[in-house]
Amino acid sequence: MDGTTEQKLHLGKHNGLKVFKHLTKSNDQLQTIQLISYKKTNSEDSSKSSSAENRSCMSVDNQPYGCNIRKQETNPQAVELPNIALRPGHSVRTDHSVNYLHDVNLTSSKETKAFRTKQNKVKNNNLLSDRKENVENKQDQNGDKTSKFSTKLKVPNLIRNRTADSNIPQARNTLSNRPGHERTTKGGKALAKTSVTRAERRDVTHRHVLDQPTHHKLELCDFVEQDIIGGDEVRTMGFGPTKITYLDYVASGRPLRSIENFIRQHVMPNYANTHTEVSYYAAQTTKFREEAREIIKESVHATENDAVIFCGSGSTSAFHKVIHAMDLKKSTYMLSPIVLLGPYEHHSNILPWIEIKAKVIHIKQTHEGLINLQHLEQELKDIQDGPKRTIIGSFSAASNVTGILTDTVAISKMMHKYGGLAFFDFACAAPYVEIDMNCVQDGPDAYKDAIFISTHKFLGGPQTPGILIAKKWVFRNQVPHGVGGGTVVFVRRQNHKYYAEPEHREEGGTPAIIESIRAGLVFKLKDTFTSQFIMERETEYFQQALSAWSKHPDLLILGCIKVERLPIFSLLFRNPHTGRLLHHDFVALVLNQLFGLQVRSGCACAALYGLELMGMSEEVAQRYEKFITESNRTADREKNSESNIESYDGLDNIIFKPGFVRLNLPFFASAKCINFIKKAILLMADHGWKLLPLFDFERKTGKWWYREEQTFQPDKSLKDINFTKGFSCMKSSSSQERYKDTNTPIFKRFPGLDYDEIIERATYILNDVSKPNQYDLSDQTLEYKGDADELRWFMLPSEAADIIHQREVQYVAPEKLPFMPVALSEKLNNKQNKRSS
Structure with a gap:
């Protein structure tokens, strides 16, 4: 082709193969051809490539888990900021002078093996045996010789490059074809220039475009299990040293080293209050926080009609926020609202409605433990015959007791059919299920009016705020909930004007800034796994x-076990x-x-x-x-x-x-x-x-x-901390001392440092006490x-x-x-x- 030049871009190695992308340039227009070629590498090439990769990436502060930096030449006039990756061995671009949360990369890669600690290497060696054990478990259950999580790792047939020369419109078109995205994205042809706006870059870095192969996600599972702070903790309990296994994620998640390292190394050094953007620190912090809001909006498929508001420390604060936003407390001049609640609601979705004197109707459950839609519709029909009142249906998306899931689409349609509002408590379900505020593919009435999220229940979620995501028409209040700094446009001696935008007016005072940024990261982690x-x-x-x-x-398992539910078990022992x-x-x-x-x-x-x-x-x-x-x-x-x-x-x-x-x-x-x-x-x-x-x-x-x-009694205390000479933490008397006592019964000396030892020790003790x-x-x-x-x-x-x-x-x-x-x-x-x- 006349005027056409071909360029071969070396992307790196994958499974011992060199990966190339072929590009064509025609009439000063760069077009990407999705063609990948693989070339085998000999041992010499592999060693050179490996050493080069090791030199090009370095760990920050020698942290075994954390953000890695890849140095690149940047504009000398701009402040050089590091590339960020939550997975060891991963890095991202630094072609702009301000860090973006969208640049945080949570995908997996073979290069991460070079950056693993000894524990990671041991865990990695056991990964295939764990998958094999998964396969054997499936074979024991149904005789099936296949497994979704096969031990065979296939080379992906397409490697998507995230640099500026990627076919971004094609990626956006892929995004627009996904359910729930028709309203926010557009398809198109290849760009006629190499420069790409930051907004477009952020679009293509979203998880819906870059879904990773299953084996990469399995590796990410392996990484996350090792990345949990305290995940490898051994405590001396009543029967000796015992490896701790945390199974209370329904109540609260656990912090991750990688996220905390990123916050410590990249957020805290640039920290400032967000109520100004004149100074660099304030601008950077504001950028981080607003990007966190964008990440969450994208995750829940929100539109410009939806407001994402950080509030309090969990969904409880979100409930109080929406009650004030709707002016429901002013029942002196209007009839109190009618609130229909599901059969398995948390106290946070019951008590606030009772306290504002709302008429509360509890919807029954079916024999299978699901929300009885027939009963719900009958109650809605009966309400139509009475005086006009605000009708709200507030339901848990999943029970925090049994994990039974709710058909949110069917309930939303029914509530809107009879003129009601559809609210959903996603405190329990949000870390796991797909959240769609608008459900366009299910019809015009399938949208949700408000959802409530407890982000601290996410993996990596401790110290994150609660989140209210609601349609902007829900906010009827003239005075914000929690008036204060940041909620007003102008204040004079005899009057003041509040912001009209809910995301500004409803976050009065200095917000939980770092907590909000962390919330964006944990949503990004969830979306990297995919629901x-x-x-x-x-x-x-x-x-x-x-x-x-x-x-x-x-052994009694509460709740119906024949319906779709999360792996939450509430047990009774008889x-x-x-x-x-x-x-x-x-x-x-x-x-x-x-x-x-x-x-x-x-x-x-x-x-x-x-x-x-x-x-x-x-x-x-x-x-x-x-x-x-x-x-x-x-x-x-x-x-x-x-x-x-x-x-x-x-x-x-x-x-x-x-x-x-x-x-x-x-x-x-x-x-x-x-x-x-x-x-x-x-x-x-x-x-x-x-x-x-x-x-x-x-x-x-x-x-x-x-x-x-x-x-x-726990053996650690804040009273042991001393600031007299800087900082010191005096150790409390440890339970290890009791363990070393010669008068301690012999079975208490039996260690339980791994799963097999714990089971062996428990069997011994239970036989002994018999x-x-x-x-x-x-x-x-x-x-x-x-x-x-x-x-x-x-x-x-x-x-x-x-x-x-x-x-x-x-x-x-x-x-x-x-x-x-x-x-x-x-x-x-x-x-x-x-x-x-």
């Missing part, structure tokens, strides 16, 4: 655990000898002390849903409320007259408050970790009750502790008479001692329990049906 990949992993792990646990006769349940706080403490599992016990701030799952009627709930809050102190006065024990906030029977143990399976966890969790829960279900004599509790407060440690004459207690049932005996649903330590010593104990039939959990009722019915058939 599809996360949900595939979560579904796989859920099925593995379900297959192992659902068959156990005394003792077959007494018929009573193991106290949830005791179970959580044993899982912590014996196995190192960090789980949560209680009602998970979803008490109404908990009552349904527990099968507890309103009358029984009233009995418990009266017994717990209106103390019957007659017996306690006689017992405590000499010891002068004070009641806990006027409550004497907190131990009777029902609850469950909740855990979730992290999608990035290895197969070995998941198998360890499955074994630990089964050991607890089989033999956990045998440890009851080793523990004691306080009836007033409901607290449990290991008898040999008296009370369970022997008679080891631990014996006086009869504690004598202390529980009248209502205390009728309402006692949990097993006592003395009852476990009686069973071990082969003494008779009272058995309570399921129908005689003060309440029967739905999971227990279903398990008994299934057992009866099998016998009948």
